[in-house]
Amino acid sequence: MVREFTAHELWFLVLAVRWTIALSAIAFVAGGACGLVVALSRVSRSGVLAGMATAYIKVVQGTPLLMQLYLVYFGSTLLRLGSDAWTAAALGLALYASAFLGEIWRGCIQAVPRAQWEAARALGLGYPSQLRFIILPQASRIALPPTVGFLVQLVKGTSLASIIGFTELTRAAAVVNNATFRPLMVYTAVAGLYFILCWPLSLLSEHLERRLERAGASPVSFQI
Amino acid sequence: MRARRRTVVLVALLGLLGLAASSLAPSVEAQNVDEIIKRGKVIVGVNTTTPIFGLVGTDGQPEGYDPDVARLVGKYLGVQVEFVPVTGANRLPFLLTNRVDMVIALFGITPERAQQIWFSMPYATEAATLVAPAGRAVKTVDDLAGLRVGVPRGAMQDLILTPQAAAKKINLMRFDDEATALQAMISGQIDVVGTGLLVNRTLNRNDPGKNYEVKIVLRPLHFGIGIRRGQIDLLQWLNTFVYTIKNNGELDAISRKWRQLPLEALPVF
Amino acid sequence: MDYVFQFGVVWREIDALLLGGWLTLRLSALAMVFGLVVGVAGALAKASRHQTLRALARAYVEAIRNTPFLVQVLLVYLGLPSIGIRLKPDQAALLAMVINLGAYTTEIVRAGIKAVPPGQIQAGTALGLSRWQLFRFVVCLPALRAVFPALGSQFILVMLASSVVSVISAEELTAVADTIVARNFRSFEVYLIVTGLYLAMCLAFQAAFAAIHRALFARWSG
Numbered sequence: 128m129v130r131e132f133t134a135h136e137l138w139f140l141v142l143a144v145r146w147t148i149a150l151s152a153i154a155f156v157a158g159g160a161c162g163l164v165v166a167l168s169r170v171s172r173s174g175v176l177a178g179m180a181t182a183y184i185k186v187v188q189g190t191p192l193l194m195q196l197y198l199v200y201f202g203s204t205l206l207r208l209g210s211d212a213w214t215a216a217a218l219g220l221a222l223y224a225s226a227f228l229g230e231i232w233r234g235c236i237q238a239v240p241r242a243q244w245e246a247a248r249a250l251g252l253g254y255p256s257q258l259r260f261i262i263l264p265q266a267s268r269i270a271l272p273p274t275v276g277f278l279v280q281l282v283k284g285t286s287l288a289s290i291i292g293f294t295e296l297t298r299a300a301a302v303v304n305n306a307t308f309r310p311l312m313v314y315t316a317v318a319g320l321y322f323i324l325c326w327p328l329s330l331l332s333e334h335l336e337r338r339l340e341r342a343g344a345s346p347v348s349f350q351i
Numbered sequence: 352m353r354a355r356r357r358t359v360v361l362v363a364l365l366g367l368l369g370l371a372a373s374s375l376a377p378s379v380e381a382q383n384v385d386e387i388i389k390r391g392k393v394i395v396g397v398n399t400t401t402p403i404f405g406l407v408g409t410d411g412q413p414e415g416y417d418p419d420v421a422r423l424v425g426k427y428l429g430v431q432v433e434f435v436p437v438t439g440a441n442r443l444p445f446l447l448t449n450r451v452d453m454v455i456a457l458f459g460i461t462p463e464r465a466q467q468i469w470f471s472m473p474y475a476t477e478a479a480t481l482v483a484p485a486g487r488a489v490k491t492v493d494d495l496a497g498l499r500v501g502v503p504r505g506a507m508q509d510l511i512l513t514p515q516a517a518a519k520k521i522n523l524m525r526f527d528d529e530a531t532a533l534q535a536m537i538s539g540q541i542d543v544v545g546t547g548l549l550v551n552r553t554l555n556r557n558d559p560g561k562n563y564e565v566k567i568v569l570r571p572l573h574f575g576i577g578i579r580r581g582q583i584d585l586l587q588w589l590n591t592f593v594y595t596i597k598n599n600g601e602l603d604a605i606s607r608k609w610r611q612l613p614l615e616a617l618p619v620f
Numbered sequence: 621m622d623y624v625f626q627f628g629v630v631w632r633e634i635d636a637l638l639l640g641g642w643l644t645l646r647l648s649a650l651a652m653v654f655g656l657v658v659g660v661a662g663a664l665a666k667a668s669r670h671q672t673l674r675a676l677a678r679a680y681v682e683a684i685r686n687t688p689f690l691v692q693v694l695l696v697y698l699g700l701p702s703i704g705i706r707l708k709p710d711q712a713a714l715l716a717m718v719i720n721l722g723a724y725t726t727e728i729v730r731a732g733i734k735a736v737p738p739g740q741i742q743a744g745t746a747l748g749l750s751r752w753q754l755f756r757f758v759v760c761l762p763a764l765r766a767v768f769p770a771l772g773s774q775f776i777l778v779m780l781a782s783s784v785v786s787v788i789s790a791e792e793l794t795a796v797a798d799t800i801v802a803r804n805f806r807s808f809e810v811y812l813i814v815t816g817l818y819l820a821m822c823l824a825f826q827a828a829f830a831a832i833h834r835a836l837f838a839r840w841s842g
Contacts, residue, residue, distance in 0.1 A: 540698075
């Protein structure tokens with residue numbers, strides 16, 4: 128049963144976008160939560176904690192995302208956890224995000240001027256309060272542009288989940304391609320859909336960065 | 352103070368645990384027929400990217416030889432059928448971790464695979480073949496010298512040709528699945544593709560004029576329904592089921608509908 | 621966990637894996653060189669006086685940076701034949717990697733050029749240097765030095781991204797790993813070793829970049 132590539136097939140692709148969005152959102156939230164832990168560990172005074180966080184970041188940043196997804200997917204099989212592609216993809220992308228966000232936020236925390244730390248300590252605040260009231264609010268402002276920029280990377284990263292069998296947009300493209308055999312049209316349409324998802328985020332990130340530069344804060348430009 | 356940092360760590364850990372725990376939920380183990388009937392549905396892994404045996408229909412549901420057999424399983428058990436798309440790479444892990452009750456997805460019966468799972472009696476005939484346009488003169492494996500031959504990774508064609516590839520100067524190219532290999536064939540990226548007995552029809556429909564035909568039948572194959580090892584009850588039921596639909600004409604009807612061929616004699620074991 | 625790890629099967633296939641790794645290294649190295657060339661060209665295009673050139677460069681960068689690499693690879697290998705361009709898997713992989721890297725390096729090089737103090741450029745203009753001479757003598761090396769770390773990271777990202785070209789049958793490291801797994805189902809062991817190999821390649825490239833940095837900029841005082 129081979130079909131033509133019609134609006135019907137295009138609609139099938141558009142519907143698959145919700146899985147891409149869902150996967151990106153979950154990975155971003157879970158990865159963000161862990162990323163904060165990673166960032167704080169990295170700047171912590173405990174050498175052990177900082178060392179572990181650094182090693183974690185270096186391993187995740189030094190290995191392909193596809194390999195990480197494979198390891199989580201087949202590793203969860205070994206541990207007899209439900210090995211569906213959805214969980215493996217979400218977990219794998221969350222771990223990926225936690226390392227990159229941890230590194231980004233570490234840079235932003237360290238970009239806050241030393242004087243702020245000293246002033247906070249002079250006010251008699253303990254370390255957690257220094258973080259909560261003085262450092263993190265300033266760091267978040269600096270962190271916003273690269274964080275939004277990384278979200279774009281995450282959305283693009285979800286395309287790899289297709290390789291472990293999760294039906295998001297790229298896998299839907301393969302399905303439609305096998306029903307219609309029109310690769311140029313199908314993959315161009317899919318590229319277009321990803322573009323519609325990612326470009327607004329990229330523009331937002333650039334806009335935020337320009338605003339930050341104008342405000343004179345020391346920008347941490349994370350080129351990735 | 353210190354409690355704040357602990358809270359952050361706790362929240363993050365809980366988040367991760369929650370993610371892991373949610374993954375435990377879907378695996379509902381059904382070890383025998385009664386449990387499946389009690390549950391009210393049978394979860395079947397099917398392929399959704401292979402012509403004839405498993406594609407996605409216009410209604411978004413799987414359609415093809417294998418999905419129809421799966422629907423008959425549901426009919427005879429009196430339960431609903433829940434389809435889970437699987438690929439050649441993940442059908443084994445899905446089965447072994449209880450993500451699906453059974454796999455009806457072009458699962459060729461081989462002793463290596465039988466080390467990890469059990470097969471029912473064959474319900475379909477196929478073969479590992481090499482397909483090329485009529486213009487390409489290929490009669491034996493020796494004629495493949497210098498040609499680009501695309502095969503799915505780990506498939507029968509890969510296992511048969513790889514040991515000979517270097518000596519016979521075959522340019523063997525491995526793709527993640529048959530679907531991508533067929534795409535490569537149509538795009539003209541390969542000269543010969545490893546596929547089944549009837550896929551050349553699909554190729555001819557999409558790429559008319561080249562007259563794709565089966566050049567070499569490397570090895571006859573039969574497909575069986577894959578289930579986890581040790582499920583004697585389910586295996587017995589499935590064999591009874593296959594015997595039934597072979598003899599009451601339903602499997603023949605499926606064969607005529609999707610393969611446009613009557614059902615051939617299927618071996619039993 | 622009743623799984624018995626068998627790393628022996630991986631060591632038996634180690635030469636196939638190393639051969640795959642060698643292709644990864646070759647593809648990555650070539651992509652880095654050509655990608656940098658494309659990036660410099662793109663950066664110059666974006667700084668050009670002609671509006672069409674600027675618009676084209678911008679469209680190229682935005683299109684590539686906002687679509688997944690996997691989709692780009694599939695478009696090059698499966699889609700281009702529809703308009704008559706048929707590339708072998710290795711060629712398609714390299715082309716996709718160069719196009720992808722080129723977009724990112726365009727932005728990086730552009731940032732590097734912007735980082736050159738305007739005073740230097742003004743001084744150069746005052747000395748009567750042409751635009752080309754300005755670029756070659758005043759802008760090029762300082763810009764490169766400013767963005768060297770960013771370039772290095774991007775290069776490594778492309779090397780890691782090359783694992784994706786396994787889907788179009790380019791027999792690089794990931795493809796070889798997939799084939800081994802498809803035969804013996806020892807997925808976890810194989811992918812663990814291969815991940816280690818990628819990490820080793822990443823560290824090797826980082827060391828190489830550090831050495832290049834020292835060689836180029838050792839006598840730098842500014």
